[in-house]
Amino acid sequence: MDSYMDSFNATLSRMPALEHRIAERPGEFRILTGDRPTGLLHLGHYFGTLRERVRLQDAGVDTFVLVADYQVITDREHAAGVTRHVHEAIVDYLAAGLDPARSTVFVHSAVPELNQLMLPFLSLVTEAELHRNPTVKSELAASGRALSGLLLTYPVHQAADILFCKGNLVPVGKDQLPHIEQTRVIARRFNERYAAVFPEPEALVNETPELPGLDGRKMSKSYGNAIQLAMSADETAQAVRRARTDSERLITFDPERRPGVSALLTTASVCTGRTPEELAAEIGDGGSAVLKRITTEAVNEFLAAHRRRRAEIAADPAYVVQVLRAGNARAREIADATLTEVRRAMGMVYEGGQ
Structure with missing residues (x-):
């Protein structure tokens, strides 16, 4: 625990200098952030993530927001309600101030090239490293189910999320720092083994305190203790x-x-x-x-x-669909270019040098 807190405090100490760099040269940064569409977004999401995304977008940082539909099934048997939850999340993003002209909103299932990056990335981590990840441990304990392959490899999927667009800045709370470190390890190992393709992303720690639910526990969709942004x-x-x-x-x-x-x-x-x-x-x-x-x-x-x-x-659902379609198209274009670069680095380009 002491080593984790030492690491967290060291990361926190770097934040003023990082914020200064962002303010001075926002065009040098690209962020990847997102949500798992397991329910409607709530007040905790607004204060914990939505405001920060809009702030960075407005500062001039290239912003990617992932609605991680595939990750709905990391700890549950089906993806019930996912269509509605994806749609409602995008409505809240736009209402909070995300601008489709400056931010790319997309979903996992529409970008197969991103998900394909998991294959080479899985070769760069050990089983022990995956089992040590605190999110894997906590989600497994909360689910009460057997450990699925998707949950075990959740940190690698997150690395693919961040690195497909060569994201170099990830806004996180302190509990998510191990994910960023795992992503940095994967990027470093790929670059050392094959060629310098990926940046090692930096964590931008959000110091906003966690907003409790109405019952004093963690605000959670599953606890039913949240004030949803869609409520009247x-x-x-x-x-x-x-x-x-x-x-x-x-x-x-x-x-x-x-x-x-x-x-x-x-x-x-x-x-x-x-x-x-x-x-x-x-x-x-x-x-x-x-x-x-x-x-x-x-x-x-x-x-x-x-x-x-x-x-x-x-009131204009066609507009929401249009925003997602455009975001998916841009994400696919970028993911395809990154995957091609990865294949070239690995010596896996065939049929006339695709």
Whole structure:
């Protein structure tokens, strides 16, 4: 654990210089980021990833956003609902400010050349390395199922996601740093074994604290404790009203002892820019009813503009399809060029030098 924290702290210490480089020379960077479409995006996604993607796009960084439909089945038996979830994710991307003229949005299943990169990449990692990956361990434990080949090779698939477009910058939370290191190892080993084809991507660590769900646990689609971006104002109010708090009338911020109350305070905090402690002091002995009212108002006011844009975009499903079709086409073109370069480096070009 100490070595991991040492690595994380070292990465964190490099962030000011990296942010300076991005600000000075944004055109030198290409990011790859994405989501697994297992459900509708929620407030945690907005604060954890969507805002950061839009910020980097607006700064001039070439931005690739993957809706990882193949990864839906890493820890489940089928891909039920994936069509709707992909569509709704793209609606939220666009509503949040992603611009199809500056950002490429695509799905795994539409870019076979990307997925083909897994084959040579798998030869560059050991079974032991895959078993050590913390995401593989946690997803396996959460699924309660036997370890599938797709879940075991999940880190390699992520490396293909990043390297197919020669992404050199990956916005991540601290728990995802091992994935970036595995990608760097794969890029380095390929370059050493064959030819210098891939960059070794850098992690751009997102210091945004994890937004808890309405019950104080991690905000998760599977827990049903999230405020989805697609919710109406009334649906948001209902979700907050259902949140479990406690019988103490005086509102205090104490995540360990009062997870439900503290989760609502944190939610209101990120939406208003005020501290949880400040909000708790203002509510005082107003109890859970006042806390829930303030939280509902904070969320609904914060999401009002997003919801207006979302409704406009959702009313034109043909536009959403057009955005995805264009993104898939660009991703395929880039992936094909990268795969051709990989085949040449490996000496696997036949039939007249394709």
